[in-house]
Amino acid sequence: MSAAHHVTGPVLVIGTGLLGASLGLGLSRLGVEVWLSDPSPTAARVAQDIGAGTVLQQGEETVPRLVVVAAPPDVTADVVADALTHYDDAIVLDIASVKGSILRQLRLRCDRGELSEQQLSRYVGAHPMAGREKSGPAAARGELFTAMPWVVCAHATSSARAVRAATDVGIDLGATIVRLSAEEHDAAVALVSHFPQVASSLLASRLMNAPGHALALAGNGLRDTTRIAASDPKLWIQILSHNSGELVKILYGLREDLNRLIGTLEDPHAEGALLDLAELMSEGNAGHARIPGKHGAPPQAFSVVTVIVDDRPGQIAELLTAVGSAGVNIEDLRMEHSSGHDVGMVEISVLPGRSAELMEFLTEREWKVVQ
Ligand SMILES: NC(=O)c1ccc[n+]([C@@H]2O[C@H](COP(=O)([O-])OP(=O)(O)OC[C@H]3O[C@@H](n4cnc5c(N)ncnc54)[C@H](O)[C@@H]3O)[C@@H](O)[C@H]2O)c1
Numbered sequence: 378m379s380a381a382h383h384v385t386g387p388v389l390v391i392g393t394g395l396l397g398a399s400l401g402l403g404l405s406r407l408g409v410e411v412w413l414s415d416p417s418p419t420a421a422r423v424a425q426d427i428g429a430g431t432v433l434q435q436g437e438e439t440v441p442r443l444v445v446v447a448a449p450p451d452v453t454a455d456v457v458a459d460a461l462t463h464y465d466d467a468i469v470l471d472i473a474s475v476k477g478s479i480l481r482q483l484r485l486r487c488d489r490g491e492l493s494e495q496q497l498s499r500y501v502g503a504h505p506m507a508g509r510e511k512s513g514p515a516a517a518r519g520e521l522f523t524a525m526p527w528v529v530c531a532h533a534t535s536s537a538r539a540v541r542a543a544t545d546v547g548i549d550l551g552a553t554i555v556r557l558s559a560e561e562h563d564a565a566v567a568l569v570s571h572f573p574q575v576a577s578s579l580l581a582s583r584l585m586n587a588p589g590h591a592l593a594l595a596g597n598g599l600r601d602t603t604r605i606a607a608s609d610p611k612l613w614i615q616i617l618s619h620n621s622g623e624l625v626k627i628l629y630g631l632r633e634d635l636n637r638l639i640g641t642l643e644d645p646h647a648e649g650a651l652l653d654l655a656e657l658m659s660e661g662n663a664g665h666a667r668i669p670g671k672h673g674a675p676p677q678a679f680s681v682v683t684v685i686v687d688d689r690p691g692q693i694a695e696l697l698t699a700v701g702s703a704g705v706n707i708e709d710l711r712m713e714h715s716s717g718h719d720v721g722m723v724e725i726s727v728l729p730g731r732s733a734e735l736m737e738f739l740t741e742r743e744w745k746v747v748q
């Protein structure tokens with residue numbers, strides 16, 4: 378299948394695990410020529426088998442216009458530097474979960490004369506705020522990035538061409554572009570990604586020696602708060618250690634809150650103790666209410682079913698008729714066009730209890746529902 382897109386291939390994806398294979402899959406589906414490379418021949422082959430691109434065989438050469446480095450954070454700066462040196466006109470971007478440490482390593486190479494300023498100008502950092510608790514290409518999904526934030530971290534000397542290319546990949550994958558400096562990015566993800574991972578892991582680690590009868594009672598509360606505790610330790614020790622400075626600031630605050638809570642619960646009948654507990658719960662309510670919906674939309678009281686439609690007359694009417702025949706009431710409707718796309722995204726707000734059946738109904742009728 379070939380659809381309108383901004384990215385011009387060939388694109389070389391280096392690192393064909395969950396993220397690299399998902400990106401290859403998303404671009405290949407648009408008709409972009411994608412080459413795949415990974416030190417693990419199995420990871421590269423699996424990525425090829427699922428349709429993410431074509432494996433670049435050892436000794437085989439290609440002239441990519443764009444290189445996307447989707448390797449673990451520890452090796453990302455090395456792989457980026459090699460790509461900037463080896464492919465002398467290609468734009469190189471990385472999609473690692475941390476940005477500041479990688480940029481600092483690349484700058485150091487410039488200062489030592491190992492990389493030229495011209496080479497560094499072809500690099501831009503990016504970070505799709507989309508992923509899974511699973512790793513490897515078998516878990517890849519071409520729609521992983523749809524409607525998710527795609528952070529572009531240009532550095533002081535990134536060329537306009539490089540920034541454009543990093544942005545275009547996100548747009549073509551249906552993501553929402555956010556521009557931040559590497560420092561702003563690292564502070565933000567410490568709070569909204571790295572801290573939740575640590576909190577989830579700490580919570581789940583309490584279960585290691587829990588008696589079977591306690592675990593047998595586990596409901597959605599525990600499942601919701603521990604999904605990401607199943608994440609890959611090899612990846613996360615790198616992410617956490619690369620962004621430790623920002624994370625530690627948040628953990629100091631948590632330590633204070635925990636001390637306060639312990640003090641309160643040690644004597645729940647003390648004067649003011651119940652008020653303290655009420656404050657803790659309502660502060661949590663207030664923080665939760667600030668988590669935006671997809672595309673940065675305000676928090677939703679309804680469930681949103683997102684459907685991708687072709688940008689042509691009659692499509693919305695057909696979709697609304699389909700929702701009507703499912704017997705589901707539309708509480709709100711929002712339509713988004715990604716600039717330059719031939720598709721639009723329709724967000725249908727429905728009562729939370731009706732979204733699963735509507736998704737199933739539409740999917741069965743071959744509407745493209747974003748899962
Ligand atoms: N998993 C997520 O949710 C998520 C989300 C956004 C960004 N990221 C970032 O994407 C990158 C890849 O993560 P992933 O989840 O796909 O991990 P993954 O473990 O699924 O895949 C990583 C791949 O990189 C390969 N690799 C290892 N060393 C390499 C090297 N020197 N050169 C090239 N490839 C190498 C591995 O063989 C593996 O196939 C990481 O930097 C991560 O921080 C991950």
Ligand SMILES: O=C(O)C(=O)C[C@]1(C(=O)O)C=C[C@@H](O)C=C1
Pocket residue numbers: 473474505506507508509510569570571605
């Ligand atoms: O949804 C998940 O499973 C994720 O952990 C994804 C998540 C996140 O924190 O949102 C994790 C790390 C990445 O760098 C980006 C996205």
